Amino acid sequence: MMQISSDPASNKNSLLNVMHRFIAATNNMDETIMVPSLLRDVPLEVQESQQVEVVENEPPYPNKQMDMYEHYLLLKSIKNDMEWGLLKREMSGGASFLEMAVKQEEQQLIIGELPGEEGSDLEGQFHYHLRGLFGVLSKLTVQADHLTNRYKREIGGGNFMR
Numbered sequence: 001m002m003q004i005s006s007d008p009a010s011n012k013n014s015l016l017n018v019m020h021r022f023i024a025a026t027n028n029m030d031e032t033i034m035v036p037s038l039l040r041d042v043p044l045e046v047q048e049s050q051q052v053e054v055v056e057n058e059p060p061y062p063n064k065q066m067d068m069y070e071h072y073l074l075l076k077s078i079k080n081d082m083e084w085g086l087l088k089r090e091m092s093g094g095a096s097f098l099e100m101a102v103k104q105e106e107q108q109l110i111i112g113e114l115p116g117e118e119g120s121d122l123e124g125q126f127h128y129h130l131r132g133l134f135g136v137l138s139k140l141t142v143q144a145d146h147l148t149n150r151y152k153r154e155i156g157g158g159n160f161m162r
Contacts, residue, residue: 015130018137019082025144026079029072032148038155039069045150068147075144 011017033039044066066074 015133018134018141022137022141022144023079023082025141025148026075029075029144029148029151033072033151036069036072039072039151040067042068042154044068044071045146068150071143071147075140075147078140
């Protein structure tokens with residue numbers, strides 16, 4: 001008979017493990033990439049699994065494609081938000097998640113909506129966002145690994161400098 005572990009961290013499909021894998025991948029990326037400025041103006045290779053997304057989600061600047069350096073900064077920023085929370089943004093001057101939620105609630109009261117109307121199906125909302133979080137973290141982990149491997153390949157082959 002197979003025994004199911006009661007420790008959520010031992011379940012490979014738990015949110016904690018997905019988060020740990022992403023953080024480990026970005027830590028590995030950060031330790032591997034010793035000179036991030038070498039990533040500037042180096043085009044990001046689009047993997048086959050990501051090509052469909054690029055077509056569906058049009059970039060905000062159609063003529064500007066993210067380079068490896070911008071992608072590196074994005075992954076580090078997301079990791080920092082996960083480790084330190086969104087309150088760190090508040091201290092740095094950006095609008096915090098809490099401030100945005102309070103403003104949205106104030107606007108709903110002005111319009112006449114009751115705050116509880118939108119959240120009547122909390123379990124459904126939770127599962128929807130949990131699936132989304134799993135998907136996004138899995139993709140970001142693959143991207144961090146891809147960026148690290150590309151950096152190793154380019155530096156190892158001496159092809160980075162043009």
